[in-house]
Amino acid sequence: MYAVQIVLFFILSFTTFSVSAQTETSAVLSEAKEVAETRNSPYRLFISRSGFMGKGALGLSYEFTPQHAADLSVGIYDIHKVNYYQLNLAYRYAHWTLNYKEHQWRPLQVGLFGVHSLDYDRFFYNSPERYPTKDYYEQTRFRYGFEVGSHFTFLCSKLAIGYHMRIFDTGVIAVVNNENRDLQYYISSGLSLYYIF
């Protein structure tokens, strides 16, 4: 499954590259103006996969400035083939922006993210009433963590792709408490496809 997703990502990147290259060669003045206006638009609609955000997620991204952006999405996951939903929020910062012709690459984004399950039967903030105390368990409904990633915007085609690698707070604690441990399962890759509107 891991290898399949890498291959799919490779195909998606190369295809998007090819599409944007064709658009670039046939650009006219009106298209250049549209590109300039698009570049200024802070709004993006996106879909994403994995990265702890759900097997699929749909959301809205807002770029406050070229360095600062926030994503809000609803993700879907399943337990025993029944679907449930989660709310996802991410903030990311990109110190560097590289412009290449009509494209824009943020090679390194760092940020914070949080995921919140909407399944209130299974996941909780306070332990349910059947337990002797409210803090019998730590809360399980919300998890947060850190992410690093990269983001490439094909401004001609109004598309962007992003890759993010995320680790939870519990993963950071495990790393600190277990030196020299392979903790690959605490980290997840995620892919996103953005449309600028």
Add this chain to the structure above:
Amino acid sequence: MKNFKLLFTIFLLCLAACAPFVDSPFSDYTLRTDRNLNQKAISKLSNVEADNLIKIAIFTDSHQNYTGLDRAIYEINKTADVDFVASLGDFTNSGYNYEYDQFLNIYSDLVRPRFTVVGNHDAIGAGGEIFKKIFGLTNFYFETPTYRFIFFNSNNWEMPSDFKVSWLKNTVDQSTKNVIIMSHAPLRDTERFLGNDAATINTIITDSKVKMIINGHNHVYHLLDDNGTLSLQVERVENNSWLLLEIQSGQACMTQMRTKEQVCTPFK
């Protein structure tokens, strides 16, 4: 342009290879594809009691202590003639899928047949479903020539539909052999087990066939005589804390491997 495209694509490939794709911490999806592990372990048992000795390695409550768990499993693997290994649960903190994956990554290093009971922490969230997918039944037993080993799901609050005291009683009643019961929470847990459950459990523990009950959950070692039945509580995995149980000729010898202290007690 071409070089830039190639460079960027290679860069993305390298990034994408850094970590697996996990959908959500709340789902029952696991990266590990292990399935039905308890049942598979039963089929791997061989010649237990052939030398008139049953040697069992027991560890419990590793939670996120992967270094301690790693070390305990390394030591267990080095120990000669272990017939099987029992993990008494609480190998996660919150039953998340990635916690199961991380535990299995280490657990799979065990070379002997290994059995796991579900702990209360493993059963919250989607943990109950994940446990059943990976390990199979939460209540099961197997037999050697003279013993019936019962693994019991003690999580009445977390998995109420799988908490079956009546199953435990029937399994004890129907046994023609000596019985040893393993569970995560102690069967005498006065917070969890009340009323009819407590009364039935008392009947089970005092049954003449039941020689020993073993649990984790409370993180400290404890051994006492419960109406003639040996009640053993195993210390949590930390600093090579695991326990070697040797059963021979109606006697149990328990060695705490962290301190090397050994206690031998005859069964009732």
